[in-house]
Amino acid sequence: MKMRRVAVVGAGMTKFVRRALETADELSWQATQMALDSCGLTLDDIDAVASGTAPDAFDGVHMNSEYLCPGSGGWNKPFIRCYVGGGTGVMAVIHGWYHVASGLFDTCLVVCEEKMSSCQPHPQGAFLTIFDHTLERPLGPNLLWIFAMEMNAYMQRYGLSHRDIALVTVKNRRNAKDHPCALLGEDITVDDVLNSEVMAWPVRRLDVSPISDGAVAIVLASDKVAHRLTDKPVWIEGVGWSLETAYWTNRDLSYPQQVEEAARMAYQMAGITEPRKQIHIAEPYDPFDYKELHHLEGLLLADKGKAPEMTALGITRRDGDLPVCPSGGLLGVGNPIAAAGLMKVAELFWQLRGEAGARQVPGNPKRGLAQAWGDLMQVGTVVILGVA
Amino acid sequence: MGLTERLRRFDEAIAWKGEIPLQNRYTMGLAGERFFREIKDNARLMATHCPQCDYTYLPPRSYCERCFAELTEWVEVPSRGTVYAYTIVHLDLDEHPLDKPRLAALIEIEGCDSLFVHCLGEVEPEEVYIGMPVEAVFQEKRQGLITDIAYFRPL
Amino acid sequence: MTERVAIVGVGWYGFRSITPEVSYKEMMYEAAVRAYHDAGIDPRRDVDSFVTVAEDFNEGTSIFDEYTPDQMGGVLRPNETIPGEGLHGLATAYMQIKTGLIRVAVVEAHSKVSNILHPAHILAYAMDPVYNRPLGLHPYFIAGLEMQRYLFETGATLEQCAQVVVKNRQNALLNPLAAYPAELSLADVLDSEPVAEPLTRLMVAPPADGCIVMVLAAEEVARALTDTPIWIQGLGWANGSYSLENRDWVELDYVRQAAEMAYRTAGIRYPREIIDFVELDDAFAYKELQHLEALSLCRPGEAGILTVEGATSLDGDLPVNPSGGSLGCGHLLEASGLARALEVVLQLRGEAGAHQLPDVAVGMAMGWRGLPTTSAAVAILARED
């Protein structure tokens, strides 16, 4: 069956900041307004809105999408929020994709927002309650635990050193220097990472992306409308999503199987048979440095256990054979959860149109992949974008 | 096939208790910051106006939810209006009956398209009616919060 | 891409005021097994996508979507959670199938509201944190205000609102799923304790636990699976203004928009002539009247009169909430709209039992997300001609 084609035609974002003056709703409006302006549309031109935001505990509003609806352009429109934890930012694009691909709508806004600074005493506190209420929360867990345990399992399995992994933080923070919205663009060294304080061994402070506030929005349009709006539509060629069991303690944590499932689904839809040749830019989810590596492997863009080597060889640098997180990623730009995932899709949009300015990947890239991940190490969400 | 085993006795049913232990700190936002400063410092209500939709927002919005325009036109509006709807609330948030029921109201403020949400005071429930003129009573000590308005009372 | 979409399986658990005998996972599993059996499918083999509807603070868990796949049979498959009304979940699965990428999708929504110890505090947490929440009012105040203005604008009466309660709880007497069947008088309703006047206690739909699962399939698959597909003829959903200050308190523009979209997608010009019965949101008694009017099934101010005349009763011209609605079945939080749709499916299949309506071909389900939202969704379902 031939599917209806859907393009990204506009994008906008706020700065990612540690704590914003704007309300969560105002942040959404700022990003959405910019996305509309970027393709010359007004709210009247929008048929529907797909919203994404991660746990309500951050913004501090129950049924948070209702609160965010006006700022997301949802006044008097069909409006649905989707939610798969950290995977939400990319899932929202998939969510928006089927609004248009279904034939029900010709245009759809995708808006993701997170205001983590509303959550006190520390936004990490929200993560206590992602654990099973009866069997895990009484142990007083935090999010670092599961990342640290997954990182440890990954390192042990392939005999990786922390030094191999820290290169990711160094690369992404350097890339972020060229991103006008970045929170942490700077030059640091591997030793800076290795000498930063231990949070939950093996995780150190600089292995982790920063808590942030921010919003991102993109505009999707059907084939017909997209051609009317722009001569540079960026097509959604493939989508995939998958969710692993919640019984994470029963799983092999050294490999993200759910990311592979999502990637295979997206590759199949996009007709991609050799991802390493056919994907020109990758924006895998990098809330922690090892996650970028883990995900490159799950996306079949690196052999199992070999992503660190790719990184060390410079292949994943912005001017390498497979630029990875040229935006600066979550580690460099910041991590307002759902917004950070959508930022990756916005980055591909700009890169594939050749509009990424100082961050532009050389060589006219034609196809890119964005991926997010979340929950108790369960979610894989993948979107493949391409230009003709 | 559903569950192959079920609880047989009441004492087998366990409920595990817990909470979401959080607190939140909210900023007032771009428009809210100015709105609450005006209440705090000057005991007056400021609204924003959307020229395109000819709609005046109170509390003010930094953007128009209808057309998405940035709203930069601020107008002072009177702190009085008329009751659009009211209700006598008998429960507190713990679902306990209130000793003294509270009067909540939607108030049409002159010059505004929004309806202001607040409580009524200095009036008995049976005296309130739709269309009743009311005015805001500001607290003496104000912190920049919506509760700096103590209530609205009959004019 | 133009293939039709049908509901080919339904399952449920509950509805009861408390369900201490099962965890939420076990409750979902029971409903899912029933739905898969009904559809004749194996979720591990036959389902392409799982859509669950849930809200973190209703569950007491952040990122609740984590805990959805196992008991649905969805592990390592596409799963997505919609924090919305149950019918938003239905719309999501519908859109997925319409793309052609997904052939069979499952929708789930549930309520374990009995596990929430301070429900009013949770609802209050949904209000604007700066402008409204600090007033510390029980969120029912919003319903009290809306009801009072509705009565003022339309001339509807307290007795008409009370009649909705009497009717729906009476309908529930015939529905084994219902948690709150009762034989009440108008005086019982009117004299019950006031909560946010003019709203009284019995005009508020009491909460219930329960779960609904539905299996949706593309036309070709649907025909292979069942002789009684229930077609999704039209769908619509819309939001109004979130803010209490700027919303339309009388017209319910969001319900009107959702209905218009549903009628448009179903190709219906004169809904009253096509729709045989309606299951709609009655979280508060006056809402049934207000929603009937906003759905353009009668004129403003007419719904109460029709109710008192019996037009919306089981044997009336346009039966409304034959299941008993939320007033009779219990309010299932975000699963409420899917509970309404479940009743529509059972009626259209002729499987509604003691409260079966004769000769029904097209039914409508409508859901509202409840206080303090302006978010509604509508589905128009039909049996094979």
Add this chain to the structure above:
Amino acid sequence: MSEHIPSYPGTPLKERDFAEGRVLHIWWVPKADYAWDAGVAIGKFLAGLKEGRILGITCPQCHRVLVPPRMVCEHCFVPTRRWVELPGTGRVKTFSICTVRWDMERLDTPIIPAVIALDGAEAPTGGGGGFMHLLGEVEPTPEAVRIGMRVEAVWRPAAERTAAITDILYFRPIKEG
């Protein structure tokens, strides 16, 4: 964008803007208390813990012993049956040494969360049973703790147990030999 857009919105604040009154703000504490029904599987598991027993349940199709127990095998989607008592020994599947609390307050003494793969719950199909708990009676250093290390449950005294996961105080290394 990027090259076309001169400036981006978003107004950063500093923590001291709040402390020094430069930005208005309001606090709220949600009253979010719950009593979650444990149901059949977890109810029985908790009751077992009170008696000092760790219970798993078997999938009749893939023959895994599932811990934590559940009434459906998520891979086979068949109801589980046959409860099994496990010996309370196992190996460390992975671990961390954590120096901060859930709200990011620093801890005086690091704690060692770990995933314990329990003996008797590791089925031939892989991915058997086990749960997260803490390690004790071991130095909180990466040198002293290792993946694969054999451990055993240390129970709270019977009279103090409350049918909770914390009825197990922690797991400690089994002295070899």
